Amino acid sequence: MTKSSTIILLFALFLFTPFINYAQASDSTKVETADKEEEEIFMIVDQMASFPGGEEALFNFLRDNIKYPEEAKLKGIEGTVYVSFVVMADGSVQKAKVVRAIGGGCDEEALRVVNLMPKWTPGEQSGKSVSVQYNLPLSFNLRRESNKRVKKRKKKLKKLQLDKPQYK
Numbered sequence: 001m002t003k004s005s006t007i008i009l010l011f012a013l014f015l016f017t018p019f020i021n022y023a024q025a026s027d028s029t030k031v032e033t034a035d036k037e038e039e040e041i042f043m044i045v046d047q048m049a050s051f052p053g054g055e056e057a058l059f060n061f062l063r064d065n066i067k068y069p070e071e072a073k074l075k076g077i078e079g080t081v082y083v084s085f086v087v088m089a090d091g092s093v094q095k096a097k098v099v100r101a102i103g104g105g106c107d108e109e110a111l112r113v114v115n116l117m118p119k120w121t122p123g124e125q126s127g128k129s130v131s132v133q134y135n136l137p138l139s140f141n142l143r144r145e146s147n148k149r150v151k152k153r154k155k156k157l158k159k160l161q162l163d164k165p166q167y168k
Contacts, residue, residue, distance in 0.1 A: 068142070086133055092120075
């Protein structure tokens with residue numbers, strides 16, 4: 001094996017390794033609920049859970065409810081927070097957790113908004129309502145600002161850093 005083919009192989013392995021975790025041996029897992037009975041949480045179902053009003057309504061809900069965290073604004077933090085949650089058989093959203101974080105208060109804001117969601121239309125398996133795992137990417141992007149605003153934000157951040165007590 002030549003050096004270039006070894007490098008290509010390592011690059012391909014590096015590139016596809018993150019997707020290995022998404023492969024599932026089965027399409028559901030069992031979780032013990034508060035009343036000690038096991039409830040299946042499906043990953044793959046006949047009919048996926050859906051937000052009331054559809055995908056466009058979900059985007060509108062997120063747009064109207066997400067507030068860009070001040071800390072993230074000041075530090076210029078942008079990116080995508082991935083939140084995983086379960087749409088229960090009754091349509092309620094539970095067990096929300098951040099799968100991939102970016103910091104600056106964005107992770108907490110993503111969880112807050114997911115937990116605000118109204119009841120969804122539950123997923124269906126064999127004609128029966130079931131609990132479904134759902135993964136939602138939430139993008140946090142700052143609008144491109146004028147140099148004046150950027151300088152003002154940097155000045156505010158510097159002032160905040162100066163106001164913090166310094167420990168040695």
